[in-house]
Amino acid sequence: MSILIDEKTRLLVQGITGGEGSFHTQQCIEYGTKVVAGVTPGKGGSEILGVPVFNTVEIAVKETGANASMIFVPAASAADSILEAADAGIPLVVCITEGIPVLDMVMVHNYLKDRSTRLIGPNCPGIISPGKCKAGLMVGDIHLQGNVGIVSRSGTLTYEAVAQLTSFGIGQSTCVGIGGDPLPGSNFVDILKLFREDKDTRAVVLIGEIGGTTEQEAAQFIKEKMTKPVVAFVAGATAPADKRMGHAGAIISGSSNRAQDKIAALADAGVFIAPSPAEIGLTMKKVLEN
Amino acid sequence: MKIHEYQAKVLLSEFGIPVPRGGVATTPAEAKRIAAELGGKVAIKAQVHAGGRGKAGGIKAANAPEEAEKLAVQMLGTRLVTHQTTPEGVPVSKVLVEKAVSIQRELYLSIIVDSASSMPVMMASEAGGTDIEEIARVSPDKILKVYIDAAGFQAFQGRKLAYGMNLSPAQIRTATSLMANLYKLFHAKDCSLAEINPLVVTAEGALLALDAKLNFDDNALFRHSDIEQLHDVEQEDPLEVKANKLGIRNYIKMDGNIGCMVNGAGLAMAVMDLITQVGGRPANFLDIGTVNNTDRVVAAFKVFATDPGVKAILVNIFGGMARVDVIARGIVEAYKQMDIRLPLIVRLAGTNVDEGKRILAESEVRFIETTDFYDAARKAVEAAKGGGK
Numbered sequence: 001m002s003i004l005i006d007e008k009t010r011l012l013v014q015g016i017t018g019g020e021g022s023f024h025t026q027q028c029i030e031y032g033t034k035v036v037a038g039v040t041p042g043k044g045g046s047e048i049l050g051v052p053v054f055n056t057v058e059i060a061v062k063e064t065g066a067n068a069s070m071i072f073v074p075a076a077s078a079a080d081s082i083l084e085a086a087d088a089g090i091p092l093v094v095c096i097t098e099g100i101p102v103l104d105m106v107m108v109h110n111y112l113k114d115r116s117t118r119l120i121g122p123n124c125p126g127i128i129s130p131g132k133c134k135a136g137l138m139v140g141d142i143h144l145q146g147n148v149g150i151v152s153r154s155g156t157l158t159y160e161a162v163a164q165l166t167s168f169g170i171g172q173s174t175c176v177g178i179g180g181d182p183l184p185g186s187n188f189v190d191i192l193k194l195f196r197e198d199k200d201t202r203a204v205v206l207i208g209e210i211g212g213t214t215e216q217e218a219a220q221f222i223k224e225k226m227t228k229p230v231v232a233f234v235a236g237a238t239a240p241a242d243k244r245m246g247h248a249g250a251i252i253s254g255s256s257n258r259a260q261d262k263i264a265a266l267a268d269a270g271v272f273i274a275p276s277p278a279e280i281g282l283t284m285k286k287v288l289e290n
Numbered sequence: 291m292k293i294h295e296y297q298a299k300v301l302l303s304e305f306g307i308p309v310p311r312g313g314v315a316t317t318p319a320e321a322k323r324i325a326a327e328l329g330g331k332v333a334i335k336a337q338v339h340a341g342g343r344g345k346a347g348g349i350k351a352a353n354a355p356e357e358a359e360k361l362a363v364q365m366l367g368t369r370l371v372t373h374q375t376t377p378e379g380v381p382v383s384k385v386l387v388e389k390a391v392s393i394q395r396e397l398y399l400s401i402i403v404d405s406a407s408s409m410p411v412m413m414a415s416e417a418g419g420t421d422i423e424e425i426a427r428v429s430p431d432k433i434l435k436v437y438i439d440a441a442g443f444q445a446f447q448g449r450k451l452a453y454g455m456n457l458s459p460a461q462i463r464t465a466t467s468l469m470a471n472l473y474k475l476f477h478a479k480d481c482s483l484a485e486i487n488p489l490v491v492t493a494e495g496a497l498l499a500l501d502a503k504l505n506f507d508d509n510a511l512f513r514h515s516d517i518e519q520l521h522d523v524e525q526e527d528p529l530e531v532k533a534n535k536l537g538i539r540n541y542i543k544m545d546g547n548i549g550c551m552v553n554g555a556g557l558a559m560a561v562m563d564l565i566t567q568v569g570g571r572p573a574n575f576l577d578i579g580t581v582n583n584t585d586r587v588v589a590a591f592k593v594f595a596t597d598p599g600v601k602a603i604l605v606n607i608f609g610g611m612a613r614v615d616v617i618a619r620g621i622v623e624a625y626k627q628m629d630i631r632l633p634l635i636v637r638l639a640g641t642n643v644d645e646g647k648r649i650l651a652e653s654e655v656r657f658i659e660t661t662d663f664y665d666a667a668r669k670a671v672e673a674a675k676g677g678g679k
Contacts, residue, residue, distance in 0.1 A: 020611065024611070075509060076512060076513075096611075098580070099509045100509060101480055101507050101509045101510035101513075102403050102480075102482065102507050102509070102510070103403070103410075103477065103480055103507070103510065104510075105408070106403060106408060106409060106410065107440075109408035109409075110439065110440040125610055125611070137610045137611045138610055139609065139610060139640050139641050142639075142640070152556070153556060154554060154555065154556020154557060154560075155554045155556065155557075155610055155611075156552075156553050156554030156556065156557035156608045156610060156640075157554060157556035157557040157560050158556075159608045159610060159639070159640060160557060160560070160608055160663060163608075163639065180555055180556065182403065182405045183403065183405055183408045207556065209555070209556050209559065210559070212405045212406075213405070213406060214405070214406075217406070233560075235556045235557075235559040235560045235563060236559040236562075236563070237563050237566075238559075238562045238563050238565075238566040238572070239559050239562060239575065276563070276564055276567055276664070277560035277561075277563060277564055277663065278564060278662075278663045278664035278667075
């Protein structure tokens with residue numbers, strides 16, 4: 001098993017005919033992902049990379065039975081694309097696009113509240129279940145099929161962690177990039193819950209960053225409900241103090257959103273903290289050996 | 291994006307929120323004229339993109355136009371240093387001259403998007419003024435909050451906050467409509483922060499936005515050209531402005547000596563963490579981003595060349611959406627365009643890495659290659675110690 005995507009995933013790509021969209025669709029196909037449809041309004045009826053293109057997500061789903069969508073459309077219309085996918089009943093939407101206005105994401109969250117669609121991202125590298133399916137930008141060949149789940153706010157730092165794990169022969173069940181935006185569709189807790197239920201996941205790597213309080217929420221969940229060991233790294237301990245946003249940012253978060261506070265909360269929850277970003281793999285190796 | 295107080299107050303006025311009478315001056319003579327028009331008793335406020343102005347001497351009271359002029363002479367053309375600025379401070383090119391207000395109470399009002407609930411939240415407090423953060427920390431129950439869902443801001447939410455702040459019966463309706471207008475502004479202009487602190491009750495019992503801060507979502511500026519025009523680059527670090535002009539949006543100047551070029555914000559922060567761990571100091575945070583474009587790589591090197599603090603350059607790229615071969619071509623191009631003599635440490639991995647390594651190896655660029663993240667940081671720290679121009 002794995003979480004979110006596997007051999008049964010039938011992927012649709014919104015924005016398949018754009019430069020990035022077509023490049024990464026091709027990479028996903030080469031990795032073995034079943035890409036069954038693309039959507040670009042105005043280009044319905046054509047074909048790209050052997051994949052049929054449709055004008056709307058609704059028609060694409062009806063014609064191809066797509067059950068997941070990956071979005072590459074530009075930021076100004078990406079929120080609309082997420083809504084279109086949810087309206088068509090697609091259970092999993094992975095939004096790669098970066099730079100979506102925050103208030104557009106507020107609207108997206110309102111729309112998804114009463115729907116069953118799960119959103120991953122935006123501004124994320126996507127998801128990979130090694131050996132089974134890739135719906136994202138990550139380089140396939142650094143991954144190895146196995147039993148460690150990864151959930152991360154950072155894209156390239158995740159590649160770093162994966163490469164370290166793979167170099168120790170530690171494979172991954174699924175790697176989920178939840179993205180670096182302030183309002184992600186799914187947060188750490190959402191993904192930790194899925195890993196907890198996944199038979200093939202023995203342990204989890206969590207990669208956090210400064211800003212927000214999502215690591216603290218994860219720490220609370222891990223302390224009370226997580227049944228599997230978690231290794232964590234939080235980037236930004238030496239980052240310049242967040243450019244201040246008046247008083248409101250400090251007031252709303254209540255606690256501070258520095259890396260040190262996040263690390264302390266995670267450590268308190270029994271999480272194994274990687275002492276440096278170069279030692280994420282090593283820390284997991286030690287955890288698995290004990 | 292940040293704007294000045296005087297600009298924020300124009301926007302507040304446009305949305306029906308009362309602000310003190312006043313005008314902006316760039317010369318002492320103008321300050322004097324405005325003060326005279328306002329009746330002589332005024333506040334002179336330095337216009338800078340930083341908080342903590344009051345305690346730093348950036349806000350002063352004048353009793354007569356001549357005194358306003360004198361204060362403007364003292365402020366204009368100087369740099370103001372507050373606890374939120376760098377030690378060099380920020381330039382004061384404009385002062386806001388405002389009619390003095392007699393204050394009965396100081397309240398607090400703000401809107402921000404709360405990431406935990408994914409909703410805008412309006413916060414209000416009776417305890418407005420400069421100590422609001424401390425009050426939030428010590429007695430969080432003094433901060434009232436209402437969350438705004440798809441239905442938008444409602445009058446009952448306004449009443450909840452207004453009664454909660456113990457406003458008089460006559461002020462409730464005014465306060466509620468002021469809050470509704472602030473939310474309208476927040477929503478219409480894609481603010482990331484709308485803060486009125488203090489929101490004062492004057493001696494006459496009227497509500498007035500005495501100070502205001504509006505920040506805007508950079509990702510939404512494409513649909514607000516009017517807001518984009520309010521941008522004042524003078525208030526920002528010159529190297530950051532240069533980086534921005536060259537197309538690098540994610541650059542933050544720091545005080546170390548290792549110039550870092552990394553793809554991805556998380557990895558860029560991790561590289562900085564690692565440099566610090568092995569005893570070095572990063573000269574900057576720089577996320578080259580995901581666009582596959584050699585121009586941007588050249589631009590990054592131009593920024594390094596401009597920063598006198600940089601003694602070594604560390605390139606750490608783990609290609610995903612960014613392709614390593616393009617990055618390598620960019621480095622070669624940068625060395626063709628500029629005479630760069632700083633030690634260069636390069637660590638490449640990910641999409642098209644072999645092609646990238648070949649391009650660099652076959653070029654004239656002299657560099658120290660490493661395949662390991664940790665080793666790259668260590669070598670950069672060593673090189674920076676012995677490096678120079």
